[in-house]
Amino acid sequence: MGENPFPFSDDNRRYHAYSYALKHRYGGRVARVPLDGGFTCPNRDGTKGAGGCAFCSGRGSGDQIPDGLTGLAAQYAAGIETLKKWPDARYIPYFQSFSGTYAPVSRLRALYDGALALPGAVGLAVATRADCVTEEIAGLLAEYAARTDLTVELGLQTARDDTNAALNRCETFAEFSAGFARLKARGIPVWVHLINGLPGETRADMVDSARTVAALGADGVKLHALHVLRGTPLAAHPPVFQTMEDYVQTVCDQLEVLPPRTVIGRLTGDGPADALVGPDWTRRKRAVLNAIDRELARRNSWQGRKWTENG
Numbered sequence: 001m002g003e004n005p006f007p008f009s010d011d012n013r014r015y016h017a018y019s020y021a022l023k024h025r026y027g028g029r030v031a032r033v034p035l036d037g038g039f040t041c042p043n044r045d046g047t048k049g050a051g052g053c054a055f056c057s058g059r060g061s062g063d064q065i066p067d068g069l070t071g072l073a074a075q076y077a078a079g080i081e082t083l084k085k086w087p088d089a090r091y092i093p094y095f096q097s098f099s100g101t102y103a104p105v106s107r108l109r110a111l112y113d114g115a116l117a118l119p120g121a122v123g124l125a126v127a128t129r130a131d132c133v134t135e136e137i138a139g140l141l142a143e144y145a146a147r148t149d150l151t152v153e154l155g156l157q158t159a160r161d162d163t164n165a166a167l168n169r170c171e172t173f174a175e176f177s178a179g180f181a182r183l184k185a186r187g188i189p190v191w192v193h194l195i196n197g198l199p200g201e202t203r204a205d206m207v208d209s210a211r212t213v214a215a216l217g218a219d220g221v222k223l224h225a226l227h228v229l230r231g232t233p234l235a236a237h238p239p240v241f242q243t244m245e246d247y248v249q250t251v252c253d254q255l256e257v258l259p260p261r262t263v264i265g266r267l268t269g270d271g272p273a274d275a276l277v278g279p280d281w282t283r284r285k286r287a288v289l290n291a292i293d294r295e296l297a298r299r300n301s302w303q304g305r306k307w308t309e310n311g
């Protein structure tokens with residue numbers, strides 16, 4: 001299988017892991033701490049849709065945040081408690097739940113400033129929908145990008161409008177692209193989320209979505225398998241799940257078409273274990289990551305091997 005030829009790695013990984021990027025930027029342990037800023041989203045409050053995306057748990061992706069903790073400081077302390085294995089770590093407060101830019105600018109300022117004032121905070125991450133990035137919000141985010149290590153994460157899930165429409169995402173690719181462009185025009189680092197195994201999609205569709213994200217110039221990508229969670233609309237009629245083998249092949253194909261510099265924020269997700277309808281293999285996160293490493297080595301391939309500047 002030979003030496004690892006991938007430049008952004010100092011272990012056996014053949015992709016640009018976020019942990020590698022953080023280590024080389026900060027020279028020590030840095031971890032994200034998920035926070036719930038009390039946001040909602042336009043796909044839940046009736047502005048664009050109601051009931052939310054078909055895969056979304058009622059917590060808007062904030063399932064890792066302990067229940068019942070309302071203040072940022074309390075959530076942050078609880079999050080750090082789970083990272084005790086790294087006593088000298090620094091942290092990036094991460095507004096993960098719902099749409100982290102969906103509020104008046106004055107409230108966003110108060111939340112972001114509050115997060116940056118938390119002890120040990122060295123940056124800020126904000127997850128949101130691209131259609132919640134107006135010119136005014138992009139201007140605000142540019143201010144934070146100038147003063148700290150800011151990353152904005154946008155959910156896309158798939159570049160196919162028909163799949164997103166069937167999932168009640170209530171956002172077209174054109175709307176996504178407009179919000180993405182507003183951020184990039186101001187030099188703000190943007191990551192994009194994709195979900196593999198959405199109903200009706202082939203592996204070719206999923207690789208096409210990765211290619212689209214590469215062409216847009218995303219600074220980072222998060223990939224994960226569709227998790228069907230109890231209580232979500234998808235749980236009523238779960239789709240045929242991807243097998244772990246198919247998922248691993250898909251992710252390796254996607255990594256091959258992403259530029260080497262793109263940071264890989266995630267290659268497998270963790271939904272709440274007690275609410276998971278399937279696929280069951282997603283519980284074995286370490287096994288999935290190891291299988292991806294093995295498959296890239298077997299192919300003697302790496303992130304960006306099939307990427308070219310012109311697509």
Ligand code: SF4
Nearest residue numbers: 041052053056060098
């Ligand atoms: S996934 Fe995001 S956009 Fe969709 S309903 Fe949940 S919080 Fe709203």
